[in-house]
Amino acid sequence: MNIVKIKVMVVDKPDIFTSALVELLSEGGYNVDSCYDAESTYRKFRASVRPYDMLIIDMDALTETDGYLFLKALSREEWYKDLRVIITTNGLIDQRLSQQDQNLNICIYFNKTRTIEEFFLIVTDVLPPTGKELRYSRRIPIKMLVSYIAKGVTSLHYAVNLSHSGIFIQNSQSDPVGTVAQLSFNLPGVPNPLVAKAKVMRMVQYEGPVSSLRNQNFPAGTGLAFLDMTDEHKTQLNMFLDQEEIRIFGSKR
Numbered sequence: 001m002n003i004v005k006i007k008v009m010v011v012d013k014p015d016i017f018t019s020a021l022v023e024l025l026s027e028g029g030y031n032v033d034s035c036y037d038a039e040s041t042y043r044k045f046r047a048s049v050r051p052y053d054m055l056i057i058d059m060d061a062l063t064e065t066d067g068y069l070f071l072k073a074l075s076r077e078e079w080y081k082d083l084r085v086i087i088t089t090n091g092l093i094d095q096r097l098s099q100q101d102q103n104l105n106i107c108i109y110f111n112k113t114r115t116i117e118e119f120f121l122i123v124t125d126v127l128p129p130t131g132k133e134l135r136y137s138r139r140i141p142i143k144m145l146v147s148y149i150a151k152g153v154t155s156l157h158y159a160v161n162l163s164h165s166g167i168f169i170q171n172s173q174s175d176p177v178g179t180v181a182q183l184s185f186n187l188p189g190v191p192n193p194l195v196a197k198a199k200v201m202r203m204v205q206y207e208g209p210v211s212s213l214r215n216q217n218f219p220a221g222t223g224l225a226f227l228d229m230t231d232e233h234k235t236q237l238n239m240f241l242d243q244e245e246i247r248i249f250g251s252k253r
Contacts, residue, residue, distance in 0.1 A: 001089070004130075005031040005129060006029075006031065006128070007030075007033075007050060007052045007053050007169050008032045008053065008056060009034070009052045010032060010034040011055065011061055012034070012036070013058065013060070013063045016037055017116070019209055019248050020116055021056070021116060023142060025123065029130065037062065038070050039064075042074070046077075048079075050080065051083070051224065052079070052083060053088070053127060054085070054126070056086045056088060056123070056125070057085070057086070057087060058088045058112075059071075059097075060089065062233070066071055068094050068097055071085070071103065075105070080246060084105060084107050084126055085104060085105045086106075086107055086126065087106055087110070087125065088119075089112065090111070090113065090114050093109055107126050108250075109121060115178075117141045118141060119247050120140070121249075122171060122249060138163060138245055139163050140161060140163065140245065140248065142154065142159050142160070142162045142244075143156060143159070144158070144187070145159075146158070146159050146185040147193075148181055148182075149183075151179075157169040157170055157171045157221075157222075158170045159185065163241065164238060165226060166198065166226055167183070167223075167226070168223045169222050170221040171220070171221050171222055174203035174204075174205065174220075174221065176203075178198070179200040179202060180198070180199050180227070181197075181200065187236065187237070187240045188240070190240065194228070194236060195235065196199040196228065197226070198225060198227055199224060203222055203223075204222075205222050206221070214240045
């Protein structure tokens, strides 16, 4: 069965952020196009056989036109009605946008001084790559050491992301799916280590070399689901994740 990928248009200046974002979204499973000006953007939207699902746009890239008026003109098109729009910026938001964000289908305003990893998670939260959300809790990017004990062997691995339901650790050789492990890790700002029993649910491995961006954001490793944790540690984990969720996404699910 062929899975239809979510179609994304990125409109921004041709710089490192834009190229990294396009590569990251492509690696993450999106069908991505990019433009640098209003004319080519409009032309690609009109010529597309299947309508785009998402528009990621930095208004400052549209140097030859008023970005707000351009977006307003696009919104009159039939194909715009189901479009999700994310505004990226290095500066202040045009107040005309914030006054019309519902009419313009604007979901998120993202300041580009934040990390591209956070931005990717926001994009997947707005619209997952296949259009279907497979996780019931949001992932939070994190970098911390995790003590991993399985089959009597202890090893240390870096965590890549964390959620209320589980954790993903970076390792080149994963234990088989179904393996039960004992985990211990220190959350930022939490003085005592949290301990949890967890089960290996998926493995990510690559046969050949991969790009540094892919390795950074989709590393080889192990996804584990939490099976058991004390009530005190659950509370500490939930408080930390709730704070991070509000910081990154602006709200709690």
